[in-house]
Amino acid sequence: LKKELAGFSTEIDFVEDNEFPELGKIFVIDSKLKDLYPQKISTIVGNKPIYNLEVSEANKNLKNMQKILDFFLINEITREDTVVAVGGGIVTDMTALAASLYLRGCKLALVPTTLLAMVDAAVGGKTAINFRGYKNNLGSFYPANRIIFNLDFLRNLPATEFENGFIEIKKMALLKNNGLLEMITSEAPLADIIQKAIDTKLEFCRKDLTDRGVRRFLNLGHTFAHVIETASDFKIPHGLAVAKGILLATEYSRALGKISETELENISQLFMEYKLPDFPNLELAKFQNIIIKDKKKGDNVNLVLLKGIYKPFLFTDTNLQNLYNFIYKK
Numbered sequence: 001l002k003k004e005l006a007g008f009s010t011e012i013d014f015v016e017d018n019e020f021p022e023l024g025k026i027f028v029i030d031s032k033l034k035d036l037y038p039q040k041i042s043t044i045v046g047n048k049p050i051y052n053l054e055v056s057e058a059n060k061n062l063k064n065m066q067k068i069l070d071f072f073l074i075n076e077i078t079r080e081d082t083v084v085a086v087g088g089g090i091v092t093d094m095t096a097l098a099a100s101l102y103l104r105g106c107k108l109a110l111v112p113t114t115l116l117a118m119v120d121a122a123v124g125g126k127t128a129i130n131f132r133g134y135k136n137n138l139g140s141f142y143p144a145n146r147i148i149f150n151l152d153f154l155r156n157l158p159a160t161e162f163e164n165g166f167i168e169i170k171k172m173a174l175l176k177n178n179g180l181l182e183m184i185t186s187e188a189p190l191a192d193i194i195q196k197a198i199d200t201k202l203e204f205c206r207k208d209l210t211d212r213g214v215r216r217f218l219n220l221g222h223t224f225a226h227v228i229e230t231a232s233d234f235k236i237p238h239g240l241a242v243a244k245g246i247l248l249a250t251e252y253s254r255a256l257g258k259i260s261e262t263e264l265e266n267i268s269q270l271f272m273e274y275k276l277p278d279f280p281n282l283e284l285a286k287f288q289n290i291i292i293k294d295k296k297k298g299d300n301v302n303l304v305l306l307k308g309i310y311k312p313f314l315f316t317d318t319n320l321q322n323l324y325n326f327i328y329k330k
């Protein structure tokens with residue numbers, strides 16, 4: 001399957017364990033995977049050089065980026081060689097950034113191994129590391145030449161990690177009227193849901209690789225989630241923070257008279273099964289500080305709200321006091 005993304009062409013394949021093609025010259029791999037899936041990793045990598053990355057947000061930094069670039073250099077990678085990332089979003093984000101920098105771009109293949117990386121991080125061409133305490137604030141847009149999906153990687157995925165991905169799928173289902181929501185509510189096979197979610201994400205990115213327009217709808221719930229995660233020192237899992245964020249965005253849309261009570265109830269239903277966190281108790285100044293410091297947004301806060309299911313819109317809130325009053329029911 002070939003997908004075009006703003007002049008980049010990405011080949012997408014779904015493979016079974018015995019169908020892995022030869023992917024590239026060197027591999028950056030989540031260090032946990034060789035113990036969790038020894039057979040599979042050995043099939044994928046063969047006798048090619050491996051860089052084992054110990055995965056954590058703290059390690060998603062410039063120092064490790066440099067080590068990955070050293071690994072490229074030592075192995076004499078040229079622009080025509082393919083480097084391969086096998087792992088979750090941290091490995092795919094970092095390897096993709098390194099691939100975009102090295103010789104101004106070498107070839108890149110991704111093998112996402114978490115649900116979140118499959119439907120989100122590995123798809124759409126964003127790359128990043130964390131820098132000076134800010135999340136994902138060094139990066140580039142560099143779609144992979146190839147993405148290989150092997151759903152058997154989800155076999156040992158911890159429940160929280162599964163939830164992180166599935167909540168992003170539910171988010172996408174609310175943004176586009178393409179059958180994904182029905183597939184989720186009717187409990188269609190997971191493989192079908194994943195394929196549809198990938199298509200949905202690609203659809204937004206194809207129209208807007210660099211995040212200036214429709215792609216921003218994918219941030220539904222994420223401004224609130226960012227506050228929840230930051231205030232909890234990132235102890236609350238991303239998925240649950242996003243689910244809570246989507247509910248708050250929907251309730252705010254309702255408070256502004258944009259969405260009906262019935263649709264609010266239907267959306268709430270989607271997230272009933274999760275034990276959602278409370279929104280943190282914050283002074284206005286702290287609340288403002290977290291939201292405004294979110295570097296990508298400038299002075300105003302652009303919230304994604306809903307005029308209805310499948311009807312996201314960008315709401316520019318210039319007065320955070322209103323939002324604050326809404327959240328804390330003042």
Ligand SMILES: NC(=O)c1ccc[n+]([C@@H]2O[C@H](COP(=O)([O-])OP(=O)(O)OC[C@H]3O[C@@H](n4cnc5c(N)ncnc54)[C@H](O)[C@@H]3O)[C@@H](O)[C@H]2O)c1
Pocket residue numbers: 030032036055056057060087088089090091093113114115116117120121122123124125126127128136153154155156157158161164
């Ligand atoms: N580029 C983008 O568009 C984009 C989008 C969303 C998220 N992200 C980034 O992705 C990262 C989150 O991705 P993630 O949730 O995949 O995180 P991750 O890479 O940290 O993986 C989550 C955990 O699962 C483990 N793991 C990976 N594959 C496994 C498997 N098959 N079985 C068992 N355990 C496995 C990892 O070791 C890790 O502990 C964040 O850094 C985020 O900023 C990027």
